[in-house]
Amino acid sequence: MDLELKGKTAIVTGGSRGIGRAIARELAASGCSVVILARNEETLKRTAEELSRETGALVTGIVTDVTDSAAVEKSVKHAADALGGRIDILVNNAAAPGGLASGPIAEIDEKDLAADLDTKVIGYVRFARAVAPHMKKNGWGRIVNIGGNSSRAPGANLSAGMRNAALVPMTKSLADELGPAGVTVNVVHPGATWTERSEPMYAKRAEREGVSIDQLKARAAEGNAIKRIVDAREVAWVVAFLASPRSSAITGEVISASGGAGASVYY
16 A cells, blocks of 8 residues: 655654654655654764665654753754655654653652653653644644553553553544644554564573573563564554555544553453
8 A cells, every 4th residue: 555655754753763763764665754853863863874775765863852842842943944844744752661660659759750751741742732833834744642552551660651641632632633734643552562672682681581582572472462572663554554644534543553462442
């Protein structure tokens, strides 16, 4: 299926590594010009160069801090300039992997909890607010918020569950507000996901526990239907569809890209 993304422009926050990098690559490979945002200038520059070389598309890196409203506004302005004055797609992805505040409530640092929410929830709002005028002006836009399946099964990770759950009503509110302007807003919940950073992380853990990497991967996938860890590319495929004109009937929705994690049914 042609997703009709050729010529579109996109911003991907947290786009230098992990799921964000995979999403940026997929959008670029589908014909988008892409701006990736992150805090580490060296990693950002390297990723932008690599993705440009791999896809043949324009991929630009801009350093920004999603917790700074002025920096967000400035980075979106710079992104619009780099993209020829048009912003069609926003993928909100920037967050601390796994969340900062986990464990027993007596041990949770309130500053870590606040930082998590400021980055992933309020940070997403900052970017949506900054790109909305561009999308309204064009009469078309796509916003995809990357959450996480911990919103449905948080376990001991308090902030991860809180921040991902908060994205759901936020997404619906934005979808209702921006829908008349031709803008759709959806949230994608990844579960355990294999990225370029997984191999060394799993290797260290496997050595520490005296098991194989395959055993660890099987253990991580026990709770999903497909019995394997979802690859970041597979999450990116879902996001690329939601970012495309082909997804026009879907807005305000929550889509799990976890390989069927959990036993609950959601209506």
